[in-house]
Amino acid sequence: MFEDDRRRIRIALATGNLASAWSSPAAAYDDHAASRSINGVRFLLPALSDSAFVMTEFGLRQGVAYESVGNFPLSSAYTTHLHWVALNEQATLSLRIAPWLAVFTEVNGSASFGLDVPSLAFSTKDGFSYGGRAGLAVRVVKIDHTRTQVTLRGYGSKSWGRTLDLMNLFGAVSVRAANDLVQKVAQTRDLAQLPLLVRNELYALASSNYTNVVLERDSSWSLGYGVYLAQGIVGPLTLQGSFGFEHTRANEVPFDSELARFVRLGSHDLSLIGDAVLSADFSSWGLPVGISAEYAANKTFRTVAGAHVYVPSTQNIGGGLFYTGRRGLELGALLFTARNLKPLPGFETAQMSEKPIGYSGYFVLRALW
DSSP, X not given: OHHHHHHHHHHHHHHHHHHHHHHSHHHXXXXXXXXXXXXXXXXXXXSSSOOSXXXXXXXXXXXXXXXXXXXXXXXXXXXXXXXXXXXEEEEEEEEXXXXXXXXXXXXXXXXXXXXXXXXXXXXXXXXXXXXXXXEEEEEEEEETTTTEEEEEEEEEEEEEEEEEOHHHHHHHHHHHHHHHHHHHHHHOOOGGGHHHXXXXXXXXXXXXXXXXXXXXXXXXXXXXXXXXXXXXXXXXXXXXXXXXXXXXXEXXXXXXXXXXXXXXXXXXXXXXXXXXXXXXXGGGGTOOEEEEEEEEEXXXXXXXXXXXXXXXXXXXXXXEEEEXXXXXXXXXXXXXXXXXXXXXXXXXXXXXXXXXXEEEEEEEEEEEO
16 A cells, blocks of 8 residues: 555656656757747847857748949940849758757858849849858857857858859950951951951851850858857847858959950958847737847958958848747848948949949748757
């Protein structure tokens, strides 16, 4: 009888301990939503930067960007407007190995194109690129009672691309045609054969492969590292910030019309990258909605052949609206405007265009588990 009572007590204690462990903070930390929460406050993840959270997630970010330049000078007397659209796609996968350590990887691609003939002809923005990134996230500080978390991230990346250069194509074709015709005219003694020589040269030009001329090849690799902060403020209001450095080695292979051959141009960039997000998730108040305001900036210092080249800084300001009704799912739509865009130099003139304007929109989906 007493043995049965003791057995019942042991079963009750074991059941209670199991229930307690299931509801304890340590067990809650393994929940997919808890990995981006500190002391019960859930954070909305940045759209333009990595976060301070160590978690397992799969994410997609789809974006569309538009940029316009007014009064682009084609000469001292004539101007035109240039317009571009860019499509961006990014997929990320992060795996949490330990509560303080995660590995992450990313693949991305983009394509941009002008919306009319002048935009295609006088732009260096048209083209496409693709690449990948992989790295580690290490949490170094987590203070529950102040709702503070700090994480260090490091990564390496590689990318490839092609840039459309129609003006270079026109120059390459005209230089080759002129050089070939001069040589053939100098070698022939019968002027009656000149029409045939011209026709054959046109056939040769038409059958040539100019892919690498019109689509300039480029590639780059980068190493980056930074510190990431997540801080609860009051109620559902949170702040996230990051600051990092990125070293990039890039190579371009344009066709030099004067030399009539491809040349290789190398550059080294040191970029300072910052991001700040102020957000609130109202799901704790019974509203499956979140809002965010985000600011991202990038300042690049470039060196080409030992000489410093000025690169304007980039700044994006915007925000978005999120659906937060599912604990392991984050859906958001965001709009940004590009700031600090600089006027462009005209084509074969010292005159400058008007200041460009740029807008971008993103759809973000993240699944956490």
